[in-house]
Amino acid sequence: MNLLIDVLIAIGLVVLAWQALVGGSLFRGIVMFIVFGLTMALAWARLGSPDLAMAEAAIGAGVTGALLMIAYWRLRALGASRPTPRSRLRARLALGVGVLSSVLVAMIGLAAVEAIGPGGEAGQALAAALPATGLGNPITGVLVIFRNLDTLLEVAVLLAAYVASRAALGDDKAALPLPPAQDAPLVGALVAVLAPLTVLVAIYLLKAGSQLPGGAFQAGAVLAAGGVLLMLAGRLHPAPLCGLGLRIALVAGTVVFSGVGIIMLALGQPLLAVPGTWAVYLIETAMMVSIGATLVLLFAGSAGLSGKALR
Amino acid sequence: MSLLLPALVVFLLLNLVAGLWRVFLGPTAADRMLSALLFGSTTVAMLLVLAQWQQSPALRIAALLFVMLAAITSIAFVALTQGRVAARRAPAPPVEPRQ
Numbered sequence: 001m002n003l004l005i006d007v008l009i010a011i012g013l014v015v016l017a018w019q020a021l022v023g024g025s026l027f028r029g030i031v032m033f034i035v036f037g038l039t040m041a042l043a044w045a046r047l048g049s050p051d052l053a054m055a056e057a058a059i060g061a062g063v064t065g066a067l068l069m070i071a072y073w074r075l076r077a078l079g080a081s082r083p084t085p086r087s088r089l090r091a092r093l094a095l096g097v098g099v100l101s102s103v104l105v106a107m108i109g110l111a112a113v114e115a116i117g118p119g120g121e122a123g124q125a126l127a128a129a130l131p132a133t134g135l136g137n138p139i140t141g142v143l144v145i146f147r148n149l150d151t152l153l154e155v156a157v158l159l160a161a162y163v164a165s166r167a168a169l170g171d172d173k174a175a176l177p178l179p180p181a182q183d184a185p186l187v188g189a190l191v192a193v194l195a196p197l198t199v200l201v202a203i204y205l206l207k208a209g210s211q212l213p214g215g216a217f218q219a220g221a222v223l224a225a226g227g228v229l230l231m232l233a234g235r236l237h238p239a240p241l242c243g244l245g246l247r248i249a250l251v252a253g254t255v256v257f258s259g260v261g262i263i264m265l266a267l268g269q270p271l272l273a274v275p276g277t278w279a280v281y282l283i284e285t286a287m288m289v290s291i292g293a294t295l296v297l298l299f300a301g302s303a304g305l306s307g308k309a310l311r
Numbered sequence: 312m313s314l315l316l317p318a319l320v321v322f323l324l325l326n327l328v329a330g331l332w333r334v335f336l337g338p339t340a341a342d343r344m345l346s347a348l349l350f351g352s353t354t355v356a357m358l359l360v361l362a363q364w365q366q367s368p369a370l371r372i373a374a375l376l377f378v379m380l381a382a383i384t385s386i387a388f389v390a391l392t393q394g395r396v397a398a399r400r401a402p403a404p405p406v407e408p409r410q
Contacts, residue, residue, distance in 0.1 A: 001317040008324045012331075019335070031334050031343040034384065038354040039327075041373060045361045050369035053358070057376035061351070065384030073391050190382055197379060205372075213369035218376075225380050232386045 006046060012039050026075075030068045037064065050213040051139050054205070058218050062225025066232065067299055070178065134277040136211035143215065144283055145274050148257070152272070155253040155287055158294045162250060165298055178231065178238065178300075191233045198226030206288055210277065216284040220291025227296035227305075238302030246293060246304055253290030257283050316364035323357045344388045351381045 016039055020032040037060030044052040126138055126146065135141045143151045202219040209215030230236040242250075260279055261272035274280060296305065330353070333346040355374045362370035 001314065001321065005317060005320050005324065008321070008328070012324070012328065015331075025337070027340045028334065028337065028343060031347045034347050035327075035331070035334065035350050038350050038377075041377070042354060042357055042361075045358055045365075045367070045370050045373065048365070048367065050367055050373060053370060053373040054376055057373045058380065061377050061380035062383055066387035069384065069387035069391060187386060190386075194379065194382065201376070201379065208372075214372070222376065222380075225383060229383050229386070232383065232390060 009039060009043050009046060013043060026072060030072060033068065034060065034065045037061070051137075051215065051218070054213060054218045055221060058221035058225060062221060063228055063295055063299060066228050070299070133274075133280075134210075135280065137209060137213060137215070139213070140209050140215050140280070140284075144280050148261075148272050148274065151287075152254070152257045152261070155257060155290060158291060159250060159254055162294050162297055165301065166303060169301060187233050191229060191235065194229055195226050195235075198222050198229070202226075202288060202292070206281075206284055209284065210280060216287040217291060219284075220288040221295065223288060223292030224295030224299070227292065228299050231296070231300060235307070236296075236300075236305050237308060238300040239304040239306035240302070242297075242304035243306075246297075249289050249293035250297070251290070253283075253287040256286035316360050319360050320357055320364070323353050323360070327353050340388075340391070344385065348381065348385060351377055 013036065016032050016036040020029050020036055022029075037056060041053045041056040041060065044050070044056060126142065129146070130136075130138055130141050133141055133145055135145070202222040205214040205219040205222060206216060209219070227236060231238075258272075260274065260283060264273040264275060265271045269275075274283070297303075327350055330346045330349055334343050337343055355377050358370045358374040358377070362368055362374070
C-alpha cells in the first residue's frame with residue numbers, strides 16, 4: 001500500500017510537471033503548476049518532511065498561484081496574447097541542453113547516494129550537538145546554527161532578486177499594471193479575517209520553529225501571502241519609491257544575521273557563531289520580515305508599497 | 312484499521328487523477344480553476360489522513376496553511392475575469408478555444 005501511494009505521487013509529479021511545461025494553453029499550464037505544488041506538498045509529507053510541506057503550502061497557495069495568475073493577466077494586458085512561434089533550432093538546442101542537464105542531475109544524485117554511508121555521520125553529529133543549543137527542531141538548528149552561512153546567503157539571494165527585478169524593470173515605469181482591486185463585500189470580509197490571521201500564524205510558525213516543524217522561511221511566506229491578499233483586495237498599492245521602513249525590512253535579515261555573526265567574531269568567537277536561543281529568535285524574526293517584504297515587492301513588481309493608489 | 316488510512320489516501324489520490332482530466336479538458340478557465348480548488352481540498356484531506364497515519368501532527372499545520380491561503384489564488388482568478396468588465400483597456404476574456 002505504501003509503495004502504491006508513493007508510485008502514484010511520483011507518476012503524478014512527472015505528468016504534472018510535463019503538463020505544466022508543454023505548450024497548448026497557457027492557463028492550463030498555470031493550473032497544472034498549482035496542482036504540481038499541491039502534489040509536491042504530499043510528496044514532502046510522505047518523505048517525512050513536514051517543514052517542507054509547510055513551506056510548499058505557504059509559497060504555493062499564498063504567493064505563486066496568485067503571481068502566475070497576475071502574470072497571465074499582465075501578458076494579456078500588454079498585448080502579448082499570442083505566444084511567439086517557436087524556432088526549430090531553439091527547440092533542438094533546448095533538447096540538447098535538457099538531456100545534458102538530466103545527465104548532470106543523475107550523476108550528482110548517484111554521487112550523493114554513494115557518498116552517504118549507512119547511519120549518516122552528519123545526522124549523528126547533529127543529534128549529539130542539538131540539545132546543547134536549546135533547540136528542539138533539528139532543521140532550525142542546521143539552518144541558523146550549524147550551517148548558517150548557507151542560510152545567510154539564501155537571504156542575501158532574495159535581496160539580490162529584488163535588486164535585480166528593480167534593475168530589469170527600470171525606473172521609467174513606476175509599477176507594472178495590476179488588475180482592478182477586488183472590493184466585493186465578500187472579499188472585504190475575507191480580508192478582515194484573513195489578514196490578521198496570517199500575522200498570527202506567521203508568529204506562531206516562528207515561535208514553534210525552535211522546537212517543532214516551522215521557522216522563518218515558512219513564517220515569512222505566510223506574511224507575504226497576507227501582503228499579496230491585501231494587494232489583490234486593493235488595500236496595498238505598488239508605489240514608485242521604497243520608503244524607509246520598507247528599506248529596513250528588506251535588509252533586516254541580512255544585516256541582523258551578519259551583524260550578530262561579526263559581533264561574535266569581535267568577541268573572539270568564530271565568525272557567525274550564534275550566542276544563544278535569544279539570538280536564534282532575533283535572527284529568525286529579522287529573516288521573516290525580510291522574506292515577507294521581498295516576496296510582496298517581487299509580487300508587486302514595484303519599488304515600494306503604499307496604502308494609497310497611484311492614479 | 313491499519314489498512315483503512317492508507318486505503319483512504321489511495322482513494323483520494325485516484326480522485327485527484329480523475330480530476331486532472333477536467334483540468335486537461337477545460338474547456339473554460341473557470342472549469343480548470345474550480346478543479347484546482349477541488350484539488351486543494353483533496354490535498355488537505357490527504358495531509359490530515361497522513362498526519363494521523365504517519366503519526367506526524369505537524370502535517371496538520373501544513374493542511375491549515377492550505378486552508379487559510381486557498382482563497383488567495385481564487386481572488387487573483389476573479390480579478391482576471393473582472394478586469395475585462397471593469398477596465399476599458401482590459402485584456403481579452405480568459406476563455407480559451409480548445410486546442
